[in-house]
Amino acid sequence: MTTRETIIDTADHLIRSNGFNAFSFKDISNKIGIKTASIHYHFPTKSDLGVATIKEHIERFEYLKKEFENKSPLQKLNGFLSIYSQIKSENKVCLVGSLATDLNTVEDSIKNELKNFAELVLLWVTEILTEGKKQKMFEFQTTPRTKALMIITNILAIVQLSRLTQAEDFDIVKEAIIKDLRPHI
Amino acid sequence: MTTRETIIDTADHLIRSNGFNAFSFKDISNKIGIKTASIHYHFPTKSDLGVATIKEHIERFEYLKKEFENKSPLQKLNGFLSIYSQIKSENKVCLVGSLATDLNTVEDSIKNELKNFAELVLLWVTEILTEGKKQKMFEFQTTPRTKALMIITNILAIVQLSRLTQAEDFDIVKEAIIKDLRPHI
DNA sequence: GTCTATATTCCGATAGAC
DNA sequence: GTCTATCGGAATATAGAC
Secondary structure: OOHHHHHHHHHHHHHHHHOHHHOOHHHHHHHHOOOHHHHHHHOOOHHHHHHHHHHHHHHHHHHHHHHOOOOOHHHHHHHHHHHHHHHHHOOOOOHHHHHHHOHHHOOHHHHHHHHHHHHHHHHHHHHHHHHHHHOOOOOOOOOHHHHHHHHHHHHHHHHHHOOOOOOOHHHHHHHHHHHHHOOOO | OOHHHHHHHHHHHHHHHHOHHHOOHHHHHHHHOOOHHHHHHHOOOHHHHHHHHHHHHHHHHHHHHHHOOOOOHHHHHHHHHHHHHHHHHOOOOOHHHHHHHOHHHOOHHHHHHHHHHHHHHHHHHHHHHHHHHHOOOOOOOOOHHHHHHHHHHHHHHHHHHOOOOOOOHHHHHHHHHHHHHOOOO
């Protein structure tokens, strides 16, 4: 991994663990053994680093989509939800949730890149649901896009909320999402 | 309103607009025309102010519960969801969502008070759903507590997510929550 | 590319006068 | 209760040597 990639990975960890405004170049410096001035060589400003972190997520997301290309809608949805299981197990939150709550404090470059990412996620889940309904694998009454909003908000927020209620609530909600789509099972 | 109350109200606004780590005593100082040293007289530390802000929300929540005591489950649920309509119209997020994403960076005093608040909210929505099912006003398959988790996560996260997708998505999700509970309508 | 050194600004918090 | 003044520390960012 290049230094640039290591910086992005560390920033990603810190943003989703502590929030954008709570992490500093010094944190990264301490973690990976490089001076803050050197981080500025790779990313002139903190916003540049923020944008690069979102772009990294977009790339990983596109890769995941490709991996599931020929799988069933149920497998795809489980693949999507598993991203959040990983996040939960690391006691983090997702990038969209972390930055959305800080949205009024970040530069437009970050805001716009995050909008791109959120749109990609919403589109994919909408596609999965459309395909699943067509194959009679999923049942739901709303439009696929609305159902995608319901599912994404469920999983995005239970990562946050189960920090306060009970950790098991994450799996309870994850399973309820699937069960709701497959009442015939 | 006392100075103390004005400080809490301003802190509440700033926490939900910008996040706990992005707001400062200087922000409050500028907004209400009092020096930061005077804020420290009322709240020795920033954490003390954070805790007081959550306690204020708990009080307001208990008051709202009382107001809806003799209303129908549907009216109660609409009352609950309307809190978020207000939040959305102010371009803020809810206190639980804002602090949950910053949870790893705040002191235990804040963490514990926020857990109390989240538990209260979850209990009330669970009660509303239990009552609504008993009266055959609501239909759902899971336990009332699980359904409460689904609804709370929907509304908590669509406030955040609709900042990135489309503002109208908030109302779409809010209406879908009600429609899902009342498929016979 | 990475370093040292530093500029500038802001933060939470405290002491003590009024 | 509110003020002035200040401390100690941390933040983002830059200049320039290596």
